[in-house]
Structures are given as C-alpha cells and as structure tokens.
Amino acid sequence: MTGVWDEECDVLVVGSGGGALTGAYTAAREGLHVIVVEATDRFGGTTAYSGGGLWFPCNAVLRRAGATDTIEDAKTYFHAVVGDRTPRELQDAFVDTGAPLVDYLESDDAFAFMVYPWPDYFGSAPKASPTGRHIMPEPLEPARLGALRDALRPPLGTDRAGHPLPDVVRGGQALIGRLLLALTERSADLRRETVCDEFVRDGDTVTGAVVTGPDGRYRIRARRGVLVASGGFERNAEMRARYGVPGDARDAMGPEGNLGRAIQAGIDAGAATDLMTEAWxxxxxxxxxxxxxxxxxxxxxxxxxxxxxxxxxxxxxxxxxxxxxxxxxxxxxxxxxxxxxxxxxxxxxxxxxxxxxxxxxxxxxxxxxxxxxxxxxxxxxxxxxxxxxxxxxxxxxxxxxxxxxxxxxxxxxxxxxxxxxxxxxxxxxxxxxxxxxxxxxxxxxLGTKGGLRTDATARVLDTSGRVIKGLYAAGNSMAAVSGTAYPGGGNPIGACMVFAHLAALDMAGR
The missing domain is CATH 3.90.700.10 (Succinate dehydrogenase/fumarate reductase flavoprotein, catalytic domain)
Incomplete structure (x- = not known):
C-alpha cells in the first residue's frame, strides 16, 4: 500500500556522516524539507572518528595557499590509479566536483577549511602530488556547538578508551559539528536512534521508506527522493562472511551501527551492487x-x-x-x-x-x-x-x-x-x-567500500543498469568511485560528500 504514509518530506537522508549531512545541507539550502535518520544515539558516523581530510583537487583553499595543480593533472593521476574498475564518468564527476563543493560550502559562514599537506598515496603514478590535494575543516571551540556536542559521536579515544573529550573540536569532529550547526540554522529535522531498513518502491520509483524509531515503526514519504549514506557493513559479521570480506568485524573502525541495513534495503528494492568484497x-x-x-x-x-x-x-x-x-x-x-x-x-x-x-x-x-x-x-x-x-x-x-x-x-x-x-x-x-x-x-x-551501484549523479541503478528513480547513494553505502584503490588521504569522505551533494542537487531539480 504505497499510498499510506505517516509523514512526508522532500528528501529523506539515511545516515549522519560527512556525506549524509552534506547531502542534507545541500537539500535544505536549496529549499527542500529534509529529514535525517541516524540509527545510533550519536550523529557523525565514521567521519566523526576520522581526521576529516578531504581530497578535493584545485579547490579554493589550496589555491589561496599557492597550489598550481590542474584538474587535468588530478584526473590523470586518479585515472592511472583507479584504472577502468569504475566508470570514467563517475571518476570525473568526483574529481570535477570537489572544488565547486568547497566554494558552495565556504559561501556559508558555518564552514571554514585549511590546507593539510598529505602526499598522494601512489607517489610514482603519473601526476601524483608530493604534497597532496588535501584539506580539512578548521577546528571549533566546543562552546560554539553548545548542546550539539552531546549529540556528536565522540572521537575514538573517548568512545572506545574512555579518554576525556578534547578541549578543541578537530578533524572529522569539526566537519560534523559545522554541518550540524548549518543544518540546525536551516531547520532540518535530525533524528537519532531511527533505523531505516526498508524502501517503498512503486513501479520504477522509490517513493519513501519504512523506519523504526523510539516510538515504533512508521512510513515516511520522500517526494524528491531518498539518499542512502549510512556507511558500510563492516560491523556486520554475517554480511562480511556472505560477501567474503577479509578481516573481522571487531577490527573495523566504523561505529557499531554500521551494519549495512540500508544497503540491504536497497538490494531488496532491486539495486545492483559492486565491490562487495572490498574495504579501506x-x-x-x-x-x-x-x-x-x-x-x-x-x-x-x-x-x-x-x-x-x-x-x-x-x-x-x-x-x-x-x-x-x-x-x-x-x-x-x-x-x-x-x-x-x-x-x-x-x-x-x-x-x-x-x-x-x-x-x-x-x-x-x-x-x-x-x-x-x-x-x-x-x-x-x-x-x-x-x-x-x-x-x-x-x-x-x-x-x-x-x-x-x-x-x-x-x-x-x-x-x-x-x-x-x-x-x-x-x-x-x-x-x-x-x-x-x-x-x-x-x-x-576503515569500513567496507562495496555498496549500491550508481550513475554519476549518485542515482542508484538496478541489476539491469536502469535508474531506480528516487533512490540515491553516497559514501560507503555506494560502490566506491575509487574501485579497489585508495588514491589519497581524504578520498573516502571527499567522495561521500561529493556524491551526496550531487544527489541533493539532482533532487532539487526534479
């Protein structure tokens, strides 16, 4: 019964890492009503554990610091490292979009970035950068976050080892913090402890999702689309075994909520997958x-x-x-x-x-x-x-x-x-x-990197290669643009943000 809904929005975002919140921010900034559902009790996903690095060639932050890199050189490097394991148009969409995304974010006072030199990971490949194409968010004072800091997933030293929270909010913490600040200013609906494990499909279109929150199970209609950016399935031992992912779930660095439930929901809705044996x-x-x-x-x-x-x-x-x-x-x-x-x-x-x-x-x-x-x-x-x-x-x-x-x-x-x-x-x-x-x-x-196959605007494809309208994926929920390679520091979060941004822009234009 696809016509019976408990509530409605324009865009439903599943997950709350750097990519998910970038997609939510873009959609909200473009005037859409956004609901974000996070399965755990904290926002931030794996991004909150990370250094927050972003591999965005030729962006304004690097330019202001004197970088003379070109997009052509960055593409030469990325293509050489990734090869033909992923579609060329997907690779180019990533490399081309990083710098415009930085411009988009920096036009909002909530965001500030700094250069953090980090050499490309294949230093002998053509046009590799010895200083990298890498930026990261400027740190934040905890007072600026206020009560939002309690909703932010703490760093690994605190979360797993019980260390005190740092005096300054840095790295991935700062990226998530800045995104949360920007989203609250735009009145996005941010929900924790809300699991999405089923999509509603009507013909060739995903029209919404079924979620379970603190008050039970309910159905959300998403008029423009659903963005899946809820991380990988690295903490799901059964799913790792099913797809033959080496290693052990306990040794993965993603949060315990990274169980692949939204990826499985996409598969159940007819989505194709790729790179399911892979991880970072x-x-x-x-x-x-x-x-x-x-x-x-x-x-x-x-x-x-x-x-x-x-x-x-x-x-x-x-x-x-x-x-x-x-x-x-x-x-x-x-x-x-x-x-x-x-x-x-x-x-x-x-x-x-x-x-x-x-x-x-x-x-x-x-x-x-x-x-x-x-x-x-x-x-x-x-x-x-x-x-x-x-x-x-x-x-x-x-x-x-x-x-x-x-x-x-x-x-x-x-x-x-x-x-x-x-x-x-x-x-x-x-x-x-x-x-x-x-x-x-x-x-x-750092997480699995196999997930739902997409086109260059993050639209999910079915097993025949056709677009499933209304369903998008980014980050570790998406089959990684980098294939079996890891081209440089900041590639995972950077790609997640890019494709979530492209997904939101596509939804805004629908």
Whole structure:
C-alpha cells in the first residue's frame, strides 16, 4: 500500500556522516524539507572518528595557499590509479566536483577549511602530488556547538578508551559539528536512534521508506527522493562472511551501527551492487581486548611474515599495506597476528605514532603476549614462532639497506608518503640496539567500500543498469568511485560528500 504514509518530506537522508549531512545541507539550502535518520544515539558516523581530510583537487583553499595543480593533472593521476574498475564518468564527476563543493560550502559562514599537506598515496603514478590535494575543516571551540556536542559521536579515544573529550573540536569532529550547526540554522529535522531498513518502491520509483524509531515503526514519504549514506557493513559479521570480506568485524573502525541495513534495503528494492568484497584496509596494532585498530605513522620497525621475512614496504600508505597482508594470507605465508620487529632505542613500546584507539599501559600488552622482548633476535624469533636464522638474516639485510640509505627489496623511502612521517633521518631505521622487541598486528579497516551501484549523479541503478528513480547513494553505502584503490588521504569522505551533494542537487531539480 504505497499510498499510506505517516509523514512526508522532500528528501529523506539515511545516515549522519560527512556525506549524509552534506547531502542534507545541500537539500535544505536549496529549499527542500529534509529529514535525517541516524540509527545510533550519536550523529557523525565514521567521519566523526576520522581526521576529516578531504581530497578535493584545485579547490579554493589550496589555491589561496599557492597550489598550481590542474584538474587535468588530478584526473590523470586518479585515472592511472583507479584504472577502468569504475566508470570514467563517475571518476570525473568526483574529481570535477570537489572544488565547486568547497566554494558552495565556504559561501556559508558555518564552514571554514585549511590546507593539510598529505602526499598522494601512489607517489610514482603519473601526476601524483608530493604534497597532496588535501584539506580539512578548521577546528571549533566546543562552546560554539553548545548542546550539539552531546549529540556528536565522540572521537575514538573517548568512545572506545574512555579518554576525556578534547578541549578543541578537530578533524572529522569539526566537519560534523559545522554541518550540524548549518543544518540546525536551516531547520532540518535530525533524528537519532531511527533505523531505516526498508524502501517503498512503486513501479520504477522509490517513493519513501519504512523506519523504526523510539516510538515504533512508521512510513515516511520522500517526494524528491531518498539518499542512502549510512556507511558500510563492516560491523556486520554475517554480511562480511556472505560477501567474503577479509578481516573481522571487531577490527573495523566504523561505529557499531554500521551494519549495512540500508544497503540491504536497497538490494531488496532491486539495486545492483559492486565491490562487495572490498574495504579501506590497514595494518592494525592488536590491543589486550583482542581488537586490532587502524595504525599508521611508523617511525621504525619492520613487518615479518610466518617465515620471519619482510614482505612489504612498511612506510607505504595503510591500504596498500593492507592489500599485501591479504594477499600474503591468501597464499598461506602469513597468519594473524604477524609481527613488527624493532629495537630498544625508544624502549619497549612500538614505534607507531597513530593507533586510532590510544595505547594503554605497556604491562597490559606484555601480559597479553602482544609485546614480546628478548636479548637476541634468535630468542625473539622463538617467542613469535618464526625461524631464528631467517629473522636474523632479515634484520641483517634490512640494516644494510638502512646504512646504504636504499631499500633494494621494497623501496621504502622512495615515495613522498614514505617520508612524510619519518623526520630528517628517513624511514630506514636500523634494528641494532638490544633488547629486541616484537609487537602483534592484525588486519583492520576503515569500513567496507562495496555498496549500491550508481550513475554519476549518485542515482542508484538496478541489476539491469536502469535508474531506480528516487533512490540515491553516497559514501560507503555506494560502490566506491575509487574501485579497489585508495588514491589519497581524504578520498573516502571527499567522495561521500561529493556524491551526496550531487544527489541533493539532482533532487532539487526534479
């Protein structure tokens, strides 16, 4: 009974991350009545946990800082990295729209951005930028948010480790905060603890959705359309298993509400999907509670596999490392945990400066058998279960590379990103000062990246390639524009915002 509705709006937005709220903001600014439904008790999605970086080539913020990049160069880079895994028109829509979206947002006093240099992730690809195409939101004082801060998903250190809220609202927190401020000024209807798991389809058109909130289940008619931007399904163990996504739901960095319910609703409504085995991967340091969390900024150390041998450039961008880990696991050469080997120059704590969830006391990791130490490499090899001779030879070979300043095996240090966190000494830090240490690592992810297939205006396609009118998708609910690659920092949130913005503009023009 498609004609029976409990309430109506112009645009229904499912989710509340950076993309969802950008779509909601655009629709509201264009004069449409917007309802946002968020499944959990906090707004912000995975964006609220993130650094808030945005990969938007040639935008005004970069231009004001003196950048001379061109859209043609940015497209050359993006096409080279992504290849033909996704439609070229989809790729171009992303690259072309970032800068105009920044202009659109900056015309509202609620938004302010700053340059944050972050090299592109494939530094040897044509037209890669050594300083990146990356901006992030300006921080906010908590007082400006007022009561909205209580509705904002806290950062990971607070949410998972119980740390106090920071004194300043930064990164993804600031992006969500600014979007919430702008939306409240435009009287958007923002609802929490409201789950959307069913779309209403009338012929070739989605006309609304069925949601469940604190007061029960009800039907919302969406006159212009429904935008699905509720994240991926990384926290849904059954769905991961169904599609063969490597890794474990507990090691994903998305909020617990990222269960893929709206993606499944789209599938039930006839939508096509793509990239359903994929995620934004990362090595993850393992904590005493058994979780392995997204980790980067390694100032030393090497990774070894079950044979006690190096298998990757440890200073590569995290997704590139994650993909090698998955390949090694599939080949039977690596089991979890694998180990980072490092020396005692900075003590027993591993040379990892960003672990998403802050590290706890050293003793807790040692007692859990996650950080091991020994006076010799041979003894350490026995403790982590790899061949003693192989580990000693691996370290000897790496130390020779460090002395020569050239990694002949994996080219660590050759690309700008490799050197971004290394300081003046570079990333080739020898392992020579005993006692020697090993830290356990697993496979983490920032979320799945498979979802509903769309065209270049974010309209969802059915299994025959036809547009399902009234249904749109963005972010990790959409099959990622970047395919199986991760071109640069800020690509996930940037793409989510772009396609949500395009979806809202399309709905405004209907």
């Amino acid at each position: 991967w990362s090595p993850g340091i393992t904590h005493p509670d058994g979780t392995s969390t997204f980790s980067l900024w390694f100032t030393g150390g090497i990774f070894v596999d079950d044979d006690g041998e190096r298998f990757v450039n440890e200073s590569w961008p995290y997704d590139r490392i994650g993909r090698v880990i998955i390949e090694r696991m599939a080949a039977g050469r690596l089991t979890l945990p694998y180990w980072m080997i490092y020396d005692d120059r900075d003590g027993p704590r591993p040379p990892v400066r960003s672990t998403s969830v802050p590290l706890g006391d050293t003793r807790a990791y040692e007692d859990a058998g996650l950080w091991l130490s020994a006076n010799t490499l041979e003894e350490l090899a026995g403790r982590i279960g790899v061949p003693a001779g192989a580990l000693a030879e691996t370290v000897k070979r790496f130390n020779a590379f460090a002395e020569a300043g050239e990694d002949e095996d994996f080219r660590r240090g050759d690309e700008p990103y490799d050197r971004a966190f290394a300081g003046d000494g570079g990333p080739l830090v020898p392992i020579e000062t005993g006692p020697f240490h090993a830290a356990a690592f697993g496979l983490s992810d």
